[in-house]
Amino acid sequence: MDWGNIFGNAIGEIISPTTAAYALAAIGLGVHFGYTGLLNFGQAAFLLIGAYAFAIPTLAGAPIIVAVLSAIICSVIFAFILGIPTLRLRADYLAIVTIASAEVVRYVVTTTGLTDFTGAANGLSGFKGTFAAINPIPEGRYGFGPFMYNEYDWWVRIVGWTLVVLASVLVFLLMRSPWGRVVKGIREDEDAVRSLGKNVYSYKMQSLVIGGVMGSVAGIIFILPRAVQPANYTTGLTFFIWTIMLLGGAATIFGPIVGAMIFWVVLSLTQGILYGAIESGALGFMTTTQAGQVRFILVGVALMLLVIFRPQGIFGNKKELSFSV
Amino acid sequence: MSNLDKNPVQSPAAAVTHPLVKGTVEPGCAKVDPIVIADHVTRQFGGLKAVDVDHLEIPRGQITALIGPNGAGKTTMFNLLTGFDKPNTGTWEFDGKSLAGVPAFKVARSGMVRTFQLTKSLGRLSVLQNMLLGATGQRGEGLFSSLVKPLWRRQEEENTVRADELLARFKLDAKREDYAASLSGGQRKLLEMARALMSKPELIMLDEPMAGVNPALTQSLLGHIKNLKADGTSVLFVEHDMHMVMHISDWVIVMAEGRVVAEGPPETVMKDPAVIDAYLGAHHDTDLGDLMDDGPNPVEVALEAERKAHDAHSEEK
Amino acid sequence: MIAGIRIGPGVRFITMALLALALCLGVVLGSGALSASASAPAPTPTPTSDFTNTLTIGGVLRDDDNVVEGAEVTVEGAGGFSEVATSDDTGRWSVVVPEKGEYTVTIDPETLPDGVELRDPDRVSATVAANEWQTNSITRSFPLGVDDRQTTGFFEQFLQRLAAGLNFGLLIALAAIGITLIFGTTGLNNFAHGEMVTFGAIIAWIVAVLLGVNIFVAMLVALVLGGAFGYVQDWLLWKPLRKKGVKLVQAMIVSIGLAIALRYLYLFFIDGSTKTMNVGLSEAIVIGPVRITTGSVVSMVISVVALVAVGLFLTRTRVGKATRAVSDNPSLAAASGIDVDRIIRTVWVLAGALAALAGVMLGLYRQVSWDMGFQVLLLMFAAVTLGGLGSAYGALVGSIVVGLFVELSTLIIPADLKYAAALVVLILVLLVRPQGILGRKERIG
Numbered sequence A: 001m002d003w004g005n006i007f008g009n010a011i012g013e014i015i016s017p018t019t020a021a022y023a024l025a026a027i028g029l030g031v032h033f034g035y036t037g038l039l040n041f042g043q044a045a046f047l048l049i050g051a052y053a054f055a056i057p058t059l060a061g062a063p064i065i066v067a068v069l070s071a072i073i074c075s076v077i078f079a080f081i082l083g084i085p086t087l088r089l090r091a092d093y094l095a096i097v098t099i100a101s102a103e104v105v106r107y108v109v110t111t112t113g114l115t116d117f118t119g120a121a122n123g124l125s126g127f128k129g130t131f132a133a134i135n136p137i138p139e140g141r142y143g144f145g146p147f148m149y150n151e152y153d154w155w156v157r158i159v160g161w162t163l164v165v166l167a168s169v170l171v172f173l174l175m176r177s178p179w180g181r182v183v184k185g186i187r188e189d190e191d192a193v194r195s196l197g198k199n200v201y202s203y204k205m206q207s208l209v210i211g212g213v214m215g216s217v218a219g220i221i222f223i224l225p226r227a228v229q230p231a232n233y234t235t236g237l238t239f240f241i242w243t244i245m246l247l248g249g250a251a252t253i254f255g256p257i258v259g260a261m262i263f264w265v266v267l268s269l270t271q272g273i274l275y276g277a278i279e280s281g282a283l284g285f286m287t288t289t290q291a292g293q294v295r296f297i298l299v300g301v302a303l304m305l306l307v308i309f310r311p312q313g314i315f316g317n318k319k320e321l322s323f324s325v
Numbered sequence B: 001m002s003n004l005d006k007n008p009v010q011s012p013a014a015a016v017t018h019p020l021v022k023g024t025v026e027p028g029c030a031k032v033d034p035i036v037i038a039d040h041v042t043r044q045f046g047g048l049k050a051v052d053v054d055h056l057e058i059p060r061g062q063i064t065a066l067i068g069p070n071g072a073g074k075t076t077m078f079n080l081l082t083g084f085d086k087p088n089t090g091t092w093e094f095d096g097k098s099l100a101g102v103p104a105f106k107v108a109r110s111g112m113v114r115t116f117q118l119t120k121s122l123g124r125l126s127v128l129q130n131m132l133l134g135a136t137g138q139r140g141e142g143l144f145s146s147l148v149k150p151l152w153r154r155q156e157e158e159n160t161v162r163a164d165e166l167l168a169r170f171k172l173d174a175k176r177e178d179y180a181a182s183l184s185g186g187q188r189k190l191l192e193m194a195r196a197l198m199s200k201p202e203l204i205m206l207d208e209p210m211a212g213v214n215p216a217l218t219q220s221l222l223g224h225i226k227n228l229k230a231d232g233t234s235v236l237f238v239e240h241d242m243h244m245v246m247h248i249s250d251w252v253i254v255m256a257e258g259r260v261v262a263e264g265p266p267e268t269v270m271k272d273p274a275v276i277d278a279y280l281g282a283h284h285d286t287d288l289g290d291l292m293d294d295g296p297n298p299v300e301v302a303l304e305a306e307r308k309a310h311d312a313h314s315e316e317k
Numbered sequence C: 001m002i003a004g005i006r007i008g009p010g011v012r013f014i015t016m017a018l019l020a021l022a023l024c025l026g027v028v029l030g031s032g033a034l035s036a037s038a039s040a041p042a043p044t045p046t047p048t049s050d051f052t053n054t055l056t057i058g059g060v061l062r063d064d065d066n067v068v069e070g071a072e073v074t075v076e077g078a079g080g081f082s083e084v085a086t087s088d089d090t091g092r093w094s095v096v097v098p099e100k101g102e103y104t105v106t107i108d109p110e111t112l113p114d115g116v117e118l119r120d121p122d123r124v125s126a127t128v129a130a131n132e133w134q135t136n137s138i139t140r141s142f143p144l145g146v147d148d149r150q151t152t153g154f155f156e157q158f159l160q161r162l163a164a165g166l167n168f169g170l171l172i173a174l175a176a177i178g179i180t181l182i183f184g185t186t187g188l189n190n191f192a193h194g195e196m197v198t199f200g201a202i203i204a205w206i207v208a209v210l211l212g213v214n215i216f217v218a219m220l221v222a223l224v225l226g227g228a229f230g231y232v233q234d235w236l237l238w239k240p241l242r243k244k245g246v247k248l249v250q251a252m253i254v255s256i257g258l259a260i261a262l263r264y265l266y267l268f269f270i271d272g273s274t275k276t277m278n279v280g281l282s283e284a285i286v287i288g289p290v291r292i293t294t295g296s297v298v299s300m301v302i303s304v305v306a307l308v309a310v311g312l313f314l315t316r317t318r319v320g321k322a323t324r325a326v327s328d329n330p331s332l333a334a335a336s337g338i339d340v341d342r343i344i345r346t347v348w349v350l351a352g353a354l355a356a357l358a359g360v361m362l363g364l365y366r367q368v369s370w371d372m373g374f375q376v377l378l379l380m381f382a383a384v385t386l387g388g389l390g391s392a393y394g395a396l397v398g399s400i401v402v403g404l405f406v407e408l409s410t411l412i413i414p415a416d417l418k419y420a421a422a423l424v425v426l427i428l429v430l431l432v433r434p435q436g437i438l439g440r441k442e443r444i445g
């Protein structure tokens, strides 16, 4: 087994753009669930919307700033469409409706009727030009050890992690303020907050929009190193983001970031080890495809154990557990 | 219902007048200076009419008790008046402004703040944060201004001073930094009441404020409620403890089976046969003379029993 | 609610539970694994296909719900690379390519079966760009459509869809009643319910197809094992969690974790191909303008019988009445001497058995695959939410609505949006009636 390679790949995941995208999406979900108590099981939809609303205008020739604005505006509109009917509902209904809405948008972009816009099941590609064009890094390969990347890969990483940091700062500023107090109050008991004269519905909507825009921007980062494929936006994606958020601690600033890093490093490690073991014949009964599936079994089991035994996550305060209901 | 029909006939108190009341004292009578006026408010749950109030006025600047057996519709009435539930029919106004159909948060902002029978303390916020949430008109609660601390720091400091005063008054100052979840049931009731006071309401509506509060504290709580009145706040409270009702209320309204069956000053309302009917059922054979004896007041006995049953029930939850 | 507040022992069972569950499934599925993988060497459709080592271009050819076998797809790339793939009996085709380069994918319309055509006859080829290779496998699809839509009248179509919708609605109802009973008695939104459906289908597929036993025997086996699966879940997982005082949202996320674990466990053992339940129930019966298969008739009859049986159980038997009492008010039920834990156990067994039965029939109605339950999970939730969470009759009504809607919507909108349509209806209904069709409002204060 090539341990150097296995660890190299795993370490590389720490700063990979995918990790940054998941971290950002988890920060947004943390605003929803961790701070406001909204059971959003449709975070994948925000990533999807960010991805398509960025890629489609870009492919139509729009400059990058327009494409980014389009992604943000579309996610705000989607948050409103999602929020208006659901934010009055009981928490568990909200979960079902958000997961359903996420599936609806996925079905819609996959439908063959929209092939000209969305590429249907094939998705979209060839939208990286505008982002690459504003890359200030000269061509070449940079870095050391496992962190050797070309100028584009570095550019994606730098932008991605900068956005993660900005989002974290924003969340920090919001949550230490009276605004944050109101949404945390809503998480605990919205009727009580209502009885104190706060427009609960409006705060929930603000929270949904903020977390949703973060998800949408995460959607852009997510596709910059790859193509847009509708199959990536299943409920599975939402559940991974949940796992990451709960891993780090739902109502914490650094939780989602560290959660995303751990998640991807561990996934990469298990993949490397399982594949290595299969190649060396130690796991003769398993194919490499099956090894890929074992990792998802582990994700499921890890999610269960985490929620049962450490619901506050790694960083969460034991007293401030992440579940009030 | 039968109670209402026979009340004016049997009760010699029918012709009584009172300084708070315009005209004679009777269920649904008009007040000299009402702060809340409700008309034809009904609320149906399936086949059950939980609230069916024809006319009700709550006097301004007074302490009004709303009593009645469990299931009388008191909490539902609170929910309706404060916008937490929607009535089937009815209109009501607060301070001259119609509140029918107004959402709960706007009702609260207009100066009518309520607490809940089952406490709603915000467990994973500290006691102080709970209090600060009660303050109104906070600049830092706006999405954009919240990001710039200088915009709201001064106001936050002022609110904190006020919160600390209230906490001291309610003997919760030692718990200031603790999570509200760590408080006892009685302390949560106190916190909820103190939090409601942060907004300086004109009318505070307390749903069973004393349930579960340590008896040693009830005395001082009574003092707080009286102080509220002295500060010009109107109080409407639901309570099963008759000593408290007798002790501090200026006016008592009795509900049974969704209706207002009697009202009046505390001394007389306790002797109203309609009230005894309400608590003991229509077919008892207590005659009025028993009430004048030194023996225990049957209403109080019934109430005491109910309160115990009720407390036992609350503990289960 | 009931997912109570006390701390108890038994938490250590949870880890055991997972192991046992895995083992238990392993034994059941192990027998099927070998023969299954022998018959279907398909590429895996893991949602994130970033992790396979070989580079493939592939896809699935489907005409609505029917797979298209024997169609030829050519993949051509730089350096004269050219390879032809033929779609297999699950409609899949795939080509292993040497490098992450540019390719052209062309389908040969001549090789399509009779009556199946490209929906867009001009779209015979698609391209793969070099910068798309961020994942190791790339999918290209060729939308197919049959041209028989105009040949039958709208009314015939309508009746046909009505029958299909009723059938589908009854299947959903069968599975969804379990969801609603579990929610009613424990407050849990069980996201792993879809996996109980898949479980039944896989068991029936193993027994009926791999072992060649009569389908009705297979159904019975699935029913019994499904009930046992429900029992084991409650025994090893949910009851200890209730005792631990795990909160409802927490429990819901546990069920999501369980769903992920189970789903990939199924995938591990039966791979990603769809399996046809070829058990001789596919001949068509023509009733007036409606053509349905014997399988559909059998499935409708069985669903109705099972639903009536559940209805009688809930209204006539002591245990059933106790179940409703627990749903109404758990603490009151407990106070009046009902053994709440035993009732919940019964509910899990019942839910497991019904879900498994629904799975078998869903397998007959469509096909068997590792994520079939998950695909209908949202429809089941839509059904119970529409009906009002916790109400058994509501679940029935909601399921029929969803089933009819899914099928009837295809008269107007593209078939690949039919699930989306059902979910949109769910959202719209909740706008008007947040507590669902038959649900109750919660009390405040």
Ligand SMILES: Nc1ncnc2c1ncn2[C@@H]1O[C@H](COP(=O)(O)OP(=O)(O)O)[C@@H](O)[C@H]1O
Binding pocket: B045, B048, B050, B068, B069, B070, B071, B072, B073, B074, B075, B076, B077, C441, C442, C443, C444
């Ligand atoms: N949301 C609800 N759904 C059904 N019945 C309710 C609801 N809320 C209250 N009720 C019923 O209305 C009646 C009045 O209840 P409530 O106002 O809580 O009484 P009180 O506070 O005077 O004890 C009771 O019979 C109660 O069961």
Ligand SMILES: [Mg+2]
Binding pocket: B074, B075, B076, B117
């Ligand atoms: Mg009450």
